[in-house]
Amino acid sequence: MYSNFLLIFCLIMLFLSFYSFLSDSILYFKLSFLDLNYQILGDWISFSFLFLVGLISSQVLKYSIYYMSGEVYYNRFGYLVVLFVLSMMFLIISSDGLSLLLGWDGLGITSYALIMFYSNPKSSSSAMITALSNRVGDVLILWGLGLSYFLGSWDYLYFTLESGFAFVLLLLASLTKSAQIPFSAWLPAAMAAPTPVSSLVHSSTLVTAGIYLMIRLSPIFSLSGSSILLFLGSITALFSGFVALGEYDFKRIIALSTLSQLGVMMFSLGLGYPLLCYFHLFTHALFKALLFMCSGVVIHASGGVQDIRRLGGVLSMLPYSSFVLSAASCSLMGFPFLAGFYSKDLIIESSEMSFMLFPSFLIILAALFTCFYSFRLLKISITALTHNFTHFTKGEDGLYIGPLFVLYWGAILGGYLFYWFYLGSESILVGYFEKFILFMFLFTGIFLGLFYDLKMHSFFSFLNSMGYLPTLTGKSSFFILKYGDEITMTGDQGWLEFLGPDSSVKMSSFISTILSYFTSSSYKIMILVSYLVLMFC
Template identity: 35%
Template sequence: MTTLITSTGTLLTFLMLLTPLIFPSPMNPMLQLKNTIKKTFIISLCPSILLLGHETEITIKMAPMIFMDTQNIYIDIILDTYSILFTSIALFITWSIMEFSTWYMSQDPNITKFLKYLTTFLLTMLIIISANNFYQFFIGWEGVGIMSFLLIGWWFARTDAGTAALQAIIYNRLGDIGLLLAMLWLNAFSSWNFQEIFMQENQYFTLPTLGLLLGAIGKSAQLGLHPWLPAAMEGPTPVSALLHSSTMVVAGVFLILRMHPIMQNNHTILTLCLLIGSFTTLVSAIVATTQNDIKKIIALSTTSQLGLMMVTLGLNQPMLTFMHMTMHSFFKATLFLCAGSLIHNLNNEQDIRKMGNLMLNFPATSSAMTTASMALMGAPFLSGFYSKDIIIETITNSNTNAWAMTLTLVATALSATYSTRMIILVQTGTTKIKQTHTHHESKTALNSIARLTMGSIMAGLLTKLMISPSTSILTMPKPIKLAALMISLFSMILTMDIISSNKMKMKPMISHSTNQFLFFNTMHRAFPLGALNTSQNLSTELMDTWTLEKFGPKGLATKNISMTHLSTQQKTMIKHYLSIFLLSTTITLIFLSPNWS
């Protein structure tokens, strides 16, 4: 019975999401889309509740669609802890974001199309998390890439929006090369079906796992392929909220999470995950500390948290990664919607230096932003505390790389720094801009923000109660147990002191951090300019200096002169001419003289 209800609920979820896309309502398509997401979320709770009581893994396998000599291609849906729980969370967050979008995008003439794009975005993410083979997984993987391109560049009349959309698709395509190579290798030597891959004990899985890791680095914006994530802030704020919380960016981490059984004994891959994640979380946290655009601060915070998830995978803790992924979805969506509400009410002003004293004008939004920021910092009894605290404990108690542990702890401290800085500059002090008119906090927007704020408060506690209802015995030293909390508290106090005293030291470091360590200038300016100059010089030298000089008119003239010199005695030298004349005259006189005969 449990299997039947779970399978039916999941299939009904997909069908209901497809209904407004295929058969839109002629009267009110916006209301239809919002209500569909709401009803789908309620239906998805049935499999989630049943999963808590009966931890089972169900596979729905349909008839083959494509027949091949080596293997058949068919739709194969896996229903386990990852897919069932994350489906409910993604639907809940998308429901709130779509309701917020009806207020935020109310003046957009194509708002219905926008909401359809959001629904398609969600649907492709659900395909990723429920796929049981690489064929189906790749459809969802490319789907979120295409939808992110369309949604980031939604305001296509803006040059920055088009550039950001191109960055997203190009950087993701670089990562997709690794996924494609891994799929080709698995198709030749193994299988595309996840269960068949997991059953094989293949010591040569290092090569395809490297490809999978490259795909995850591109999709989840790890260090090296990360510039597209801050640039994606050119899209509408609801897009940023959905893209950075429960779709797109977590797809790369979810790929490693799903394929973890073939990586758990591969120390090379685990070490790479650990190092890449630790450097990503540190660099992103440093850059976020000195940014002034409120959306970019939250975006770089997402990159930092994705790096922390990668570190957790490197520690061989997939369930802990999944837990932090779900907790992160709630408070990150809350932060983006709060930022969107403030930006919309301040006539599209995004610079936190020009904001201030907004807690009086927007008390509900400010309260939600503070709560979500505290959850991000890992404040006790909020959602981030239950996952982030355990991750720090696991790092400090594991035989892991000391450098990776140090970088992660520093990044944890910096997460409190940029969160505290954002709260103080936005909500306290005095406003630095002249507000021509201020929108009031709309009920529609506040409903969405309040719903996600409750998730940020209650999600971790509910997870804690479901996992371990009884009080656990402390088995580690108290300094290690309180390490994350002490680091965050110290960083918060230090940040407040620096801001209040207005002392900003280490200007060169701050300058580089503000410019994102010149990564954008290097990758998007220096390298292309160097390549252009090199190609221009090479083409000039090859065409002008070499081709035209050697084989062109000048080269032919030079060859003609040398051939002329070889074929004639006219050397334009008077001494040479006189010598030849005297020699020939002497020889002639000798031979023609009478005495000779």
């Protein structure tokens, strides 16, 4: 029922997006309740992104019927997914601090509940890491909106460079939500969630919230760009691609590819091209949701095996899913005329035209790593001979054919259709030499992925632990958490307790003891009234 409703909703949003873009109009609503103003902003970006979220979530809910059919608490899972999607929709149409907080904190709460859905120690710890990491961004959002209130308005869309520290706080909050370095440790940990949740989180909801907020704030720095975003985006894309080369977990490889593409989006924001960033955000959501759905099919059919070294022969057992997975991987790598090609190629070419040699080299090297680990994944798990370590308990199932079919055409044609309708006048022409260098890097990555695998055991622990980033970020927080314990002991359990609840209990017991000495009710009433008058004075 929910999937059909979301499908109708996304079609309505698509029509509104076309209308808003062609008429160059913006719909603006303000709802007042208890002296609080709730502002809603509707332009072609918000309507098109609502269409994308509705389309992907509707297919994910249909896919969940297949993947979560054996779960006892399936209805609870469905309600949490709907709340998760609604929180993202509130964030998309937000225009002021109240509506932003409603979507931002809603994503944090529902993502915590969804990640720990299986209620085992691994999912519980992963959910706590995700919640605490995102809580840093929540605190920064509260600080930034508090400062903006003193500037005269909660309307963060009208921030300027004069907003100063308030804008910096929103920028840092976006970095935590989009898992940029050094806040990247929580993203692979979120793989403890069910695969349908992963396909939502990594495509169009949780990790895209920070990028979407930065796109909304982009008029502040779109003219000159930002060297900080340029540096963090390129480093994040390169680092995550390098870590994925030594990873053997099916879902973690796809999660690290999400982190790499988030770095590419942040890099395009640093270049001063927010529209290209949104273009890549749109196309990335289509093929990334498809990648996670295909990985869930393989894992579900093989009895829960996620180590790609134990797979093999998937092509013979799941031919349709293997074909769709290969197409989605090629779209991720930026194969010509697929969805990822149009957005990713525009970003790389714009960086080459900006004459930024070092950041452009890092992004091209990250694209090489993307081809490397994508073809390595396909070679080991899909096209390799059967390893005889895994018994496939299920074959192709009709329940997930429909969602895969819909998102498959999105991963194939989504980039072309978006470019044709919204960016028809946007074109970047580079020389033959720059094109040749780009294609040489891509084919080098394909060659390495097909014929080479990392055997360096000394680097395996380094790559498998994300360069020890979770350990470093965890230990760096011990110093701050130590002060939290001291504040709790001296504050909440100390003088606040003495002056607050503890003193109230002692005072009330003292008054009751005094009143017990008077047998007459009139005396009790008189003393009680005098005590209340004294307290009032």
